[in-house]
Amino acid sequence: MAEPILRIRQLKQHFKLGGGLFQKKNFVYAVDGVSFDLYPGETLGLVGESGCGKSTLGKTLLRLHEPTAGTIEFEGQDITHLGEKAMRRLRQDIQIIFQDPMESLNARHTIGMILEEPMMVHGIGTPAERRERAKALLERVGLPRDAVDRYPHEFSGGQRQRIGIARAISLKPKVIVCDESVSALDVSVQSQVLNLLLDLQQEMNLALIFIAHDLSVVRHVSDRVAVMYLGRVVELTDAHTIYSSPKHPYTQSLIDAIPIPDPRQRDRERIRLTGDVPSPINPPKGCHFAARCPRAMDRCVTEQPQLITLSEGHEAACFLNE
Numbered sequence: 001m002a003e004p005i006l007r008i009r010q011l012k013q014h015f016k017l018g019g020g021l022f023q024k025k026n027f028v029y030a031v032d033g034v035s036f037d038l039y040p041g042e043t044l045g046l047v048g049e050s051g052c053g054k055s056t057l058g059k060t061l062l063r064l065h066e067p068t069a070g071t072i073e074f075e076g077q078d079i080t081h082l083g084e085k086a087m088r089r090l091r092q093d094i095q096i097i098f099q100d101p102m103e104s105l106n107a108r109h110t111i112g113m114i115l116e117e118p119m120m121v122h123g124i125g126t127p128a129e130r131r132e133r134a135k136a137l138l139e140r141v142g143l144p145r146d147a148v149d150r151y152p153h154e155f156s157g158g159q160r161q162r163i164g165i166a167r168a169i170s171l172k173p174k175v176i177v178c179d180e181s182v183s184a185l186d187v188s189v190q191s192q193v194l195n196l197l198l199d200l201q202q203e204m205n206l207a208l209i210f211i212a213h214d215l216s217v218v219r220h221v222s223d224r225v226a227v228m229y230l231g232r233v234v235e236l237t238d239a240h241t242i243y244s245s246p247k248h249p250y251t252q253s254l255i256d257a258i259p260i261p262d263p264r265q266r267d268r269e270r271i272r273l274t275g276d277v278p279s280p281i282n283p284p285k286g287c288h289f290a291a292r293c294p295r296a297m298d299r300c301v302t303e304q305p306q307l308i309t310l311s312e313g314h315e316a317a318c319f320l321n322e
């Protein structure tokens, strides 16, 4: 197997809240010890409920947030503490696309300026070459070349997401984090944009981290899926196995929430999620899912289950698998 392009170990992002001189300091344990590898050309789906830390994980591994602890390796190099200058060069290789491209596209800049800016920052080409490349990028993502002279508000949501993709690929990255990149789009537009991403992935041998709430979207695009719950990865395996044989009760509950017409699946007892996600501010000590887990045991409340390998390429963090 190829070497991973990205290797994350025990990554933590704890945000400090308040904490005046005599106030108790509270921390949001947004990402609390996440480890995984990402391989060149693969798509790793990252799913979990709102607030479980998906975006924070994405931003932290790009070093948009400084990690509280843990390590990030890119192509075998530890980049956890890399200085800003070296990091800037690396940012060509790792890109992020957000849910709402309107937020990340400067409304007062033309599409040409938006696409040429990263090339300018990295000293690529002459102004004429950059303009030509911007037009070629637009063409590649299915937009007219003359869009360079227009502004973001002149485009639909789907078109703006294509512009976001054009910008993300402009420096020929190796990894793209897609943070809910199609979630806000209509279903038909969603699949067009998804197909574009997957085509580009093939063409450029891109590794994608594909973040979404919706397991059904993730299922179709991912090679492997990581399920997150309150700051931690609770299960990780290939996209087929995660649906056919989930080993963590939380994963099971997510799958049971998708209506499945498959009669073979009907006999299995379905897990329905009740209760709310606990707060990531000073979260419970043991398994974060314990309070909502229909199969929780005493030790789940006091002890944290570690992510262990159950079979080749299948990891889960649940005492039921011991």
Ligand SMILES: Nc1ncnc2c1ncn2[C@@H]1O[C@H](COP(=O)(O)OP(=O)(O)OP(=O)(O)O)[C@@H](O)[C@H]1O
Pocket: 015, 016, 028, 029, 030, 048, 049, 050, 051, 052, 053, 054, 055, 056, 057, 213, 280
């Ligand atoms: N800069 C910050 N300072 C303090 N807390 C933060 C910060 N950014 C995120 N959080 C908190 O960290 C937790 C994880 O947030 P995050 O946005 O990563 O979740 P998410 O899984 O992406 O959710 P969603 O699916 O809604 O996008 C939340 O409780 C959030 O309020």
Ligand SMILES: [Mg+2]
Pocket: 054, 055, 056, 179
């Ligand atoms: Mg998010």
